[in-house]
Amino acid sequence: MITSLKNLGLALLFSAAAQAQEAKGLKEYYKDYFPIGIAVNTRSLEGAQADFIKYNFNSLTAENDMKMGPLQSREGVFNWTNADKIVDFAVKNNLKVRGHALCWHEQAGDWIFVDKDGKNVSREVLLDRLRTHIHTVVKRYKGKIYAWDVVNEAIDDDPNNLLRNSKWKEIIGEDFVEKAFEYAHEADPNAKLFYNDYNSERPEKVERIYTLLKRLKDKNIPIHGMGLQAHWSIFEPSREELEYAIKRYTSLGLEIHITELDVSIYKWEKERRKRLPGESDEYTPALQQAQTDKYEMFFDVFRKYKDYVTSVTFWNATDKYTWLDHYPVEGRKNYPSLFDINAKPKPAFWKVVNF
Numbered sequence: 259m260i261t262s263l264k265n266l267g268l269a270l271l272f273s274a275a276a277q278a279q280e281a282k283g284l285k286e287y288y289k290d291y292f293p294i295g296i297a298v299n300t301r302s303l304e305g306a307q308a309d310f311i312k313y314n315f316n317s318l319t320a321e322n323d324m325k326m327g328p329l330q331s332r333e334g335v336f337n338w339t340n341a342d343k344i345v346d347f348a349v350k351n352n353l354k355v356r357g358h359a360l361c362w363h364e365q366a367g368d369w370i371f372v373d374k375d376g377k378n379v380s381r382e383v384l385l386d387r388l389r390t391h392i393h394t395v396v397k398r399y400k401g402k403i404y405a406w407d408v409v410n411e412a413i414d415d416d417p418n419n420l421l422r423n424s425k426w427k428e429i430i431g432e433d434f435v436e437k438a439f440e441y442a443h444e445a446d447p448n449a450k451l452f453y454n455d456y457n458s459e460r461p462e463k464v465e466r467i468y469t470l471l472k473r474l475k476d477k478n479i480p481i482h483g484m485g486l487q488a489h490w491s492i493f494e495p496s497r498e499e500l501e502y503a504i505k506r507y508t509s510l511g512l513e514i515h516i517t518e519l520d521v522s523i524y525k526w527e528k529e530r531r532k533r534l535p536g537e538s539d540e541y542t543p544a545l546q547q548a549q550t551d552k553y554e555m556f557f558d559v560f561r562k563y564k565d566y567v568t569s570v571t572f573w574n575a576t577d578k579y580t581w582l583d584h585y586p587v588e589g590r591k592n593y594p595s596l597f598d599i600n601a602k603p604k605p606a607f608w609k610v611v612n613f
């Protein structure tokens with residue numbers, strides 16, 4: 259009952275927004291530039307939400323359903339239901355699909371690193387499991403998923419280190435990154451393969467990511483692009499930082515995908531979970547204006563580098579729900595999208611489409 263009322267509410271919301279809609283969907287304005295994508299779950303592909311997505315976007319990413327753990331929660335037991343639904347929806351509606359993500363230190367499924375006694379498996383066993391996972395998943399969607407985030411977030415947060423201390427690195431060694439790309443390429447030689455990371459425009463992190471990517475290129479590892487997650491904010495990155503990052507990565511012959519775009523109204527404080535006493539989460543006109551200016555600048559840069567920026571994907575469709583409502587600070591509302599809580603275009607939308 260509660261669920262169906264909620265669905266009815268959402269349906270009304272999205273259909274009201276559809277009626278009040280602008281002359282064209284977002285993707286139409288960018289048809290001579292790049293596909294405009296959105297991260298989805300299976301509920302977003304029903305009713306009015308599905309119409310909203312089809313109207314505005316022409317590329318899909320699974321928000322969670324193609325990650326390792328959700329796909330293979332136990333060894334050899336693959337749960338295809340949700341991932342299949344997303345791919346079927348895309349095929350039926352002529353949308354592209356970016357696959358996300360084949361190898362990540364989070365949401366990997368606890369079983370993959372350990373034996374039946376809970377002890378770390380050997381390098382050989384883990385490589386074998388990684389190969390099996392990647393081959394099974396990539397082959398299933400061969401010809402339907404045109405690009406994959408092969409390795410997600412391998413660079414450490416600590417500027418003194420290159421790769422983070424994940425189980426992948428601990429058990430396999432640093433070459434787990436190249437192995438993942440090789441397995442993906444074996445499974446679908448036509449798929450475009452990406453390394454994907456956050457804060458990938460912060461000057462010191464650009465250099466560390468560049469070091470990793472250059473190593474891969476120098477070894478002729480099949481990698482075709484750099485994914486900028488683009489969990490950005492009204493504070494960063496600057497135009498200079500963004501342009502520098504794009505130039506640096508593309509100097510290696512890689513293309514750029516913007517893979518998880520949102521523009522938070524707060525500073526990024528990864529370690530903070532609690533709201534401060536009296537901390538407001540009001541979306542003031544000044545914050546909205548700062549966000550509009552950032553969105554305008556970001557898309558201006560994307561268009562300027564359209565020969566290299568070949569896809570732009572948003573992480574949540576509207577301000578009604580966003581992962582940033584509960585992360586990193588619990589219970590603090592955020593407003594990071596181009597569409598407001600009623601799924602209506604915000605001023606930032608109009609700046610992005612009027613160029």
Ligand code: GLA
Nearest residue numbers: 321358410456487489518581
């Ligand atoms: C990272 C991952 C995404 C998602 C977000 C949080 O950016 O790449 O898959 O989990 O965190 O929503």
